[in-house]
Amino acid sequence: MLSRALLTASRSSTLAVRGLAATAAPEPVIEGVHKLKVTTIPGDGVGPELIYVVQDIVKNTGIPIEFEELFLSEVHWSRSESLESAVEAIRRNNNVALKGAIQEATMLHTEGDIQGLNMRLRKKLDLFANVCHIKTIPGIKTRHGKDLDFVIIREQTEGEYSALEHELVPGVIECLKISTRPKIERIAKFAFDYATKHGRKKVTAVHKANIMKLGDGLFLRICNEVAKLYPRIEFESMIIDNTCMQLVSKPEQFDVMVMPNLYGNIIDNLAAGLVGGAGVVPAESVGSDYVIFEPGSRHSFQAAFGRQIANPTAMILCFANMLKHLHLDIYGDALTKSVLDVIKEGKVRTQDLGGYAKTMEFADAVITKFKI
Amino acid sequence: MLMPNLYGNIIGNIACGITGGPGMSSGMNLGDRHAVFETGTRNTGTSLKGQDVANPTAFIRAGIDMLRYLGCDKHADLISDALWKTIAVDLFHTKDIQGEKKASEIVDQTLRNITAIQRQQ
Numbered sequence: 001m002l003s004r005a006l007l008t009a010s011r012s013s014t015l016a017v018r019g020l021a022a023t024a025a026p027e028p029v030i031e032g033v034h035k036l037k038v039t040t041i042p043g044d045g046v047g048p049e050l051i052y053v054v055q056d057i058v059k060n061t062g063i064p065i066e067f068e069e070l071f072l073s074e075v076h077w078s079r080s081e082s083l084e085s086a087v088e089a090i091r092r093n094n095n096v097a098l099k100g101a102i103q104e105a106t107m108l109h110t111e112g113d114i115q116g117l118n119m120r121l122r123k124k125l126d127l128f129a130n131v132c133h134i135k136t137i138p139g140i141k142t143r144h145g146k147d148l149d150f151v152i153i154r155e156q157t158e159g160e161y162s163a164l165e166h167e168l169v170p171g172v173i174e175c176l177k178i179s180t181r182p183k184i185e186r187i188a189k190f191a192f193d194y195a196t197k198h199g200r201k202k203v204t205a206v207h208k209a210n211i212m213k214l215g216d217g218l219f220l221r222i223c224n225e226v227a228k229l230y231p232r233i234e235f236e237s238m239i240i241d242n243t244c245m246q247l248v249s250k251p252e253q254f255d256v257m258v259m260p261n262l263y264g265n266i267i268d269n270l271a272a273g274l275v276g277g278a279g280v281v282p283a284e285s286v287g288s289d290y291v292i293f294e295p296g297s298r299h300s301f302q303a304a305f306g307r308q309i310a311n312p313t314a315m316i317l318c319f320a321n322m323l324k325h326l327h328l329d330i331y332g333d334a335l336t337k338s339v340l341d342v343i344k345e346g347k348v349r350t351q352d353l354g355g356y357a358k359t360m361e362f363a364d365a366v367i368t369k370f371k372i
Numbered sequence: 373m374l375m376p377n378l379y380g381n382i383i384g385n386i387a388c389g390i391t392g393g394p395g396m397s398s399g400m401n402l403g404d405r406h407a408v409f410e411t412g413t414r415n416t417g418t419s420l421k422g423q424d425v426a427n428p429t430a431f432i433r434a435g436i437d438m439l440r441y442l443g444c445d446k447h448a449d450l451i452s453d454a455l456w457k458t459i460a461v462d463l464f465h466t467k468d469i470q471g472e473k474k475a476s477e478i479v480d481q482t483l484r485n486i487t488a489i490q491r492q493q
Contacts, residue, residue, distance in 0.1 A: 048492035099386035207377075208381075213378045226469060239386070240381075240382060241381045241382055241385035241413065242385065242415070244382050244386045244389065245385040245386065245393070245394065245413065246389070247386075247389070248386055249388050249389045249390075249393060262378075266382060270386065
C-alpha cells in the first residue's frame with residue numbers, strides 16, 4: 001500500500017501539470033493521488049454490464065482512473081448524446097475512451113443518411129486503424145490447441161463501409177466500395193510501423209485483387225510499395241479465401257495482418273473464434289489523435305442483456321491496454337496478469353467458456369488476484 | 373446456408389478448411405441449363421504440379437456429383453462407396469491429410485475397391 005501511494009505521489013506532479021494545461025480549472029487532488037479521466041461509452045446490450053465491471057475493478061483496486069460516462073445510442077436516439085458532445089468529451093478526457101458495442105438500428109431517424117453511429121464516430125475521430133490482438137490464453141481449450149499470437153490491422157474508414165448505396169432501378173442496388181491511395185498508404189504504413197515497434201517479423205496483406213482488380217489491386221500495389229521501405233520485415237500477400245482456409249487449419253503462420261474494412265471484420269471474428277470467442281479478444285481503434293479501446297468482436301449480445309452471463313475478459317483486457325497507453329503500465333500489467341491468472345486457474349469461468357460464473361463473480365475473482 | 377457471392381467464397385473456404393482442406397470437398401456450379409463440376413475451393417495447386425501428391429478426392433467427388441446430376445446413381449454410389457472405403461477404412465491418405473500415399477495409389481486402391489464391391493453385388 002505504501003509503495004503504491006509513493007508511486008502515485010511521484011506521478012502526481014507531472015500529471016498535475018498535464019491536468020492544468022488541458023483543463024480550465026485544476027483537477028481536485030485527493031490524498032496526493034491524481035486520477036486520469038477517461039470517457040466510457042457503454043453502448044447497448046451487455047456493454048453497460050461490462051463497463052460496470054471495469055468501474056468496479058477500479059473502485060476496489062485503487063487504479064487512478066476516473067470515468068465520465070456517455071450515452072451514445074442509435075436505437076434510443078432521442079436520449080443519446082450528440083456526436084459532437086461525444087467527441088468533445090473524449091478530447092477532454094485524455095483523448096481515450098472505453099467503448100461497448102452500439103447496436104445498429106434498422107431504421108435511422110436521420111433522413112437520407114444510411115451511415116450508422118459507429119461509422120460516423122470512427123470517421124469523425126478519424127480512427128483509421130482497428131488493431132485486434134489475437135493471443136492464446138492458457139486455460140481456454142481450443143479446437144486446434146495451438147499457441148497463437150498475431151495482430152489483425154483493419155482499415156476502418158473506407159472500403160465497403162462507405163455507406164454509398166443507391167437503387168438506380170427498382171430491384172437493382174449498386175454498392176460502392178471505395179479505395180483511396182492516401183488511406184491505403186496510411187494503413188499500410190501503420191501496419192509496418194506497428195510490426196517494427198513490436199518486434200514482429202512478417203506482415204500479410206489480405207485482399208481479393210484477382211476479382212476486384214482495381215479496388216483491391218490498388219491496395220495490394222500500395223502495400224507492396226510500402227513494404228519496400230521496411231526491408232527487415234517480411235511481406236506476403238494472401239487472397240481472402242485462402243487466408244480464411246489457412247486460419248482454420250494452420251493459424252500459427254500469421255504474425256501481423258493488414259486488410260481493408262470488410263475482410264477485417266470477417267477475419268477479426270474468425271480469429272476471435274480461434275482463441276476463445278467474442279468474450280476474450282481486446283482491440284483498439286486508433287487514430288492520429290484519439291484511441292478508443294473496445295472488444296475485438298463487436299457484438300452487443302442483446303440476448304444476454306441483464307442476465308450477467310457475459311464474459312468481461314475482453315473489456316477488462318481493453319481497459320488494461322488503455323492503462324498501458326496512458327503510461328500506467330504498472331496497473332495495466334497487473335490487471336492483465338490477474339485476468340490471465342483467473343482464467344488459467346479455471347475455477348471461475350463464465351458461460352461462454354463452459355462454466356457457471358456470473359459476470360460480477362469473474363470481476364470479484366480478478367479483484368482478489370490483483371496485486372501491484 | 374444461403375449467401376451472396378463474396379461471403380460464399382469466404383465461408384466456402386472456411387468450411388473446407390475445417391473439414392480436411394482443399395483436397396477433400398467438391399463443388400458444383402448450377403444454372404438453368406448447364407452445370408459445371410469442380411473442386412470446392414477452386415485452388416489451382418500450382419505448387420503441387422507434376423509430383424503425384426495432390427489429393428484426388430475433391431476431383432473424384434466432383435465426378436461423382438456429375439454422375440448423380442446425370443441420373444447415373446448406381447455408378448455414382450459405386451465410386452462413392454469405393455472412395456469412402458479407400459479413405460476411411462483402408463486409410464490411404466495423401467500428404468495434405470497427414471498421410472504418405474501418392475495420388476496414383478489412392479486411385480489404384482479406389483479401382484481395387486470398385487472391383488471388390490462389384491464382385492460382392
